[in-house]
Amino acid sequence: MIDNRTVGKTIAALRQARGMTQQQLAAAMNVSHQAVSKWENGAALPDIQTLMELTQLFGITVEQLLSGEIPEPRLESDSGVSLKNIGQFIDGMINDIGNVFKSEPKDAPEAVDGAVDAQVVGENAGEEPAAEPSPEGGEDAAEADGIDLAKLLQMAPFMSKGAVEDMLRSCKRKLTAAEIAKFAPFVDSAFLESLIVDNEAEINWDTLRRIAPFLKKEAVDAFARAIAMGEKYVRPAADSAKSAASSVYKSLDDVSQKIGRGVDKAVRKVVRISENVASEVSKAFDGLSADVETAEQRLARLRRSAFERAIEDGQWDWISAHIGEVQDADLKRTIAERANALGKQDWVRANLGGYASDRVIAEAVEEGNWGWLGEHIWEFSAEMQRQVALAAMKAENWQWLAAHAEQMDMRDCVVEIAACARRAGARMLAVQLARYDMEPAQVEQVALDAAGAKDYEFIEMILDLLPGESLCRLCIRMAKAGEWDEAYKFAEKLDAKGLEWLMEVAIDAGNFAAIDRLDEQIRSRQKEDEQK
Secondary structure, three states: OOOHHHHHHHHHHHHHHOOOOHHHHHHHHOOOHHHHHHHHHOOOOOOHHHHHHHHHHHOOOHHHHHHOOOOHHHHOOOHHHHHHHHHHHHHHHHHHHHHHOOOOOOOOOHHHHHHHHOOOOOOOOOOOOOOOOOOOOOHHHHHHHOOOHHHHHHHHHHOOHHHHHHHHHOOOOOOOHHHHHHHHHHOOHHHHHHHHHHOOOOOOHHHHHHHHHHOOHHHHHHHHHHHHHOOOOOOOHHHHHOOOHHHOOOOOHHHHHHHHHHOHHHHHOOOOOOHHHHHHHHHHHHOHHHHOOOHHHHHHHHHHHHHHHHHHOOOHHHHHHHHHHOOOHHHHHHHHHHHHHOOOHHHHHHHOHHHOOHHHHHHHHHHOOHHHHHHHHHHOOHHHHHHHHHHHHHOOOHHHHHHHHHHOOOOOOHHHHHHHHHHOOOHHHHHHHHHHOOOHHHHHHHHHHHHHOOOHHHHHHOHHHOOHHHHHHHHHHHHHOOOHHHHHHHHOOOOHHHHHHHHHHHHHHOOHHHHHHHHHHHHHHHHHHHHO
């Protein structure tokens, strides 16, 4: 079974090891940051496609991600490893961005146009890109520019933004708008803006569409106004004030976030799961229930094996020393059964009282060892608890019963014990059992037993526990027994309907004094009901 919390902790550890924020990982996976938060909190799991994207991004297997058993090097903050993995991730992304930005001005140099196409994803990922001809004169032209833009574009996904920006500054010629657009994902937004302005690049709607995802909204608005009005571009004041801070080197991981906001369609097409990958995912999920164990489960299994070996070797002293550490009820039961089978009832009684044999418990009852019984009664079976409770009743150990009643299941004998306790003068125990251990029908049985013994004082003690119909039947029984004074007393708690039933008994008995008295009570009760 997949442990959501284990998967979440693994994702969080891998993300933090690479210095990524939840927002950055969300952009790279084309999900919301709330989704990433749910993964890491164990509230949800990524779907299969997202799961594979995560394994490719972090450079691990599906089993490692789901089980949490990640090699230590993967959890170290190694910038080289992180850049390589993210570089491969963005490498594939560039192809999809190229498909989105198909329309390009004709004045773009061939060397730069071919740079993106030279990136190979899939079967040719390990091959070297084909050599591209240098624009207008080969190496001489590149040397005249001061930098080979085609080769720089090939390496940009693996470089920091600061390094890419420094190399673009060293270019001796002015860059075209098409060339600048190709480097947009790999430079800071402020530098991209200044690159267009400083190179006096002609920008049109098509170029603006390509670079908009990588610019701040204020810059996009200003460029759009300049194009629409045919005016010269004016850099926003707030943006120019922050231009100095924008040159600070940032992690290449931030690229995925910016691309994710601007080119949603391209991000969705980044990872293509092959048949081999799908097979790997299927095998991983099929084998999870058998192979994936948490550290706690593995430790519990090892502890159980240690106790089983100790039983085989007869190491009962070792078991006694460590039995207090066992929380597994099944393991305790197994140890007790094995010890009882070996005739070690005394050992079980001393160390696992709750799992003692019926014979040992019966011996404790015969010996009157109520202290030991009270200590372990809650661990006995329901049948054994009932037998011990009845034994305590026969011994008239009312104090013990009162102290341990809540720990025992006495549903089948509680009426018998309560009635016996009442007759023996232990009324408070009987009331306690009626209040906390009886159903309404059982309370009525105890009350009727008390009425038969004319113990009306006890009935008053449990009167509030009797339902209306039970109290009515109790009053009718008293009336039929000729105890009309007591019947009148308890009838004060009856409603009008109950009084009518009692009056029918008086009529059948020809007791006209009772008829008059009950008729007066019925009228008074009806008047009270009308006023309410």
